Amino acid sequence: MNNILRHIYAVFLKFRSVKGFDPLKEFKGKRIAVIGAADTALSSEWGVLINNLDLVIRVNKAPHSWNPDMEKNIGKKTDILYHSFFENLESGGGAIDQDLYSKFGIKKIVNPNNNSLGQKAHLNFYKRHKKPIQTFILDQDISERITNEFEEGLPTIGFYALASVLMTQAEEIYISGFSFFKTPYYKGYRDHLLDEKRNKEHIKKQGLHDPDREFEVFKKLLRNSPAKKIILDPYLRNILSA
Incomplete structure (x- = not known):
C-alpha cells in the first residue's frame, strides 16, 4: 500500500472508529478514581476502595507498568485510559495493546488532546494499526x-x-498518584526517569509541559469543582495545605 492509499485508508478508519467523549455526561453522578503514575500513589492503601468504584481512570502506560504488588495501593480496575496516542515507550503513552487492555477491563481509550496535534496523532495511530x-x-x-x-x-x-x-x-472523586513532578514516577512506569532531577530535565527538554502551572490550575479546579465530594491522597493534601 503506497503512502497516499495508506493515508486515505487511515482517514476512513478514523472516521469510522473514533467517537466523541463527553465527561460531563460520562461522569455525572459517578464515584470515580483518577490514578496517576507518581510514586505517591503507593502511599495509600486504597486498592479495595478503588476496585469498587463506578469508574477508574488511569493514564498512558499504567496497564504496562502495573504489577500485583500494587493492587493493595491502587487497585487493578481500569475502565477508562487517557492516552496520548504517541505509542513510543520513552516519552509517549506506550503501545495501545488491546489484549493487555482487555485483561484490565478497559472499555474506552481516550485521546484528550482535541487539536491539530492530537488529531494527527490519532490519524497516525490508524496508519500504524490498519484496523477499525x-x-x-x-x-x-x-x-x-x-x-x-x-x-x-x-x-x-x-x-x-x-x-x-x-x-x-461527579458524586465522589478520589485522586492519587499526582505530585506535579515533585516526586518520581513509581517503579516500572518510566524507570529511566525515576530520578527527580532527570525527570525535570526531561520535561524541560520536551518543552511542552509546565508542572508548576498545572498545580496552580489544579488548585483552581478544586475550588470551583461542582463535584459533591473530592478525596485526595496524603501527599496532595500535604502540598495543598503547605
Whole structure:
C-alpha cells in the first residue's frame, strides 16, 4: 500500500472508529478514581476502595507498568485510559495493546488532546494499526477549556484526566498518584526517569509541559469543582495545605 492509499485508508478508519467523549455526561453522578503514575500513589492503601468504584481512570502506560504488588495501593480496575496516542515507550503513552487492555477491563481509550496535534496523532495511530479499533477523543470544548489555561505548551495527559473529571458533577472523586513532578514516577512506569532531577530535565527538554502551572490550575479546579465530594491522597493534601 503506497503512502497516499495508506493515508486515505487511515482517514476512513478514523472516521469510522473514533467517537466523541463527553465527561460531563460520562461522569455525572459517578464515584470515580483518577490514578496517576507518581510514586505517591503507593502511599495509600486504597486498592479495595478503588476496585469498587463506578469508574477508574488511569493514564498512558499504567496497564504496562502495573504489577500485583500494587493492587493493595491502587487497585487493578481500569475502565477508562487517557492516552496520548504517541505509542513510543520513552516519552509517549506506550503501545495501545488491546489484549493487555482487555485483561484490565478497559472499555474506552481516550485521546484528550482535541487539536491539530492530537488529531494527527490519532490519524497516525490508524496508519500504524490498519484496523477499525474503536477509540475516543475528548469533547472539543472541554479539551480547549483545559488547554486554554496554559499560555504556552500543552497539559500532560494526566492533567487532562484530572481536569476533565473535576469539571463534572461527579458524586465522589478520589485522586492519587499526582505530585506535579515533585516526586518520581513509581517503579516500572518510566524507570529511566525515576530520578527527580532527570525527570525535570526531561520535561524541560520536551518543552511542552509546565508542572508548576498545572498545580496552580489544579488548585483552581478544586475550588470551583461542582463535584459533591473530592478525596485526595496524603501527599496532595500535604502540598495543598503547605
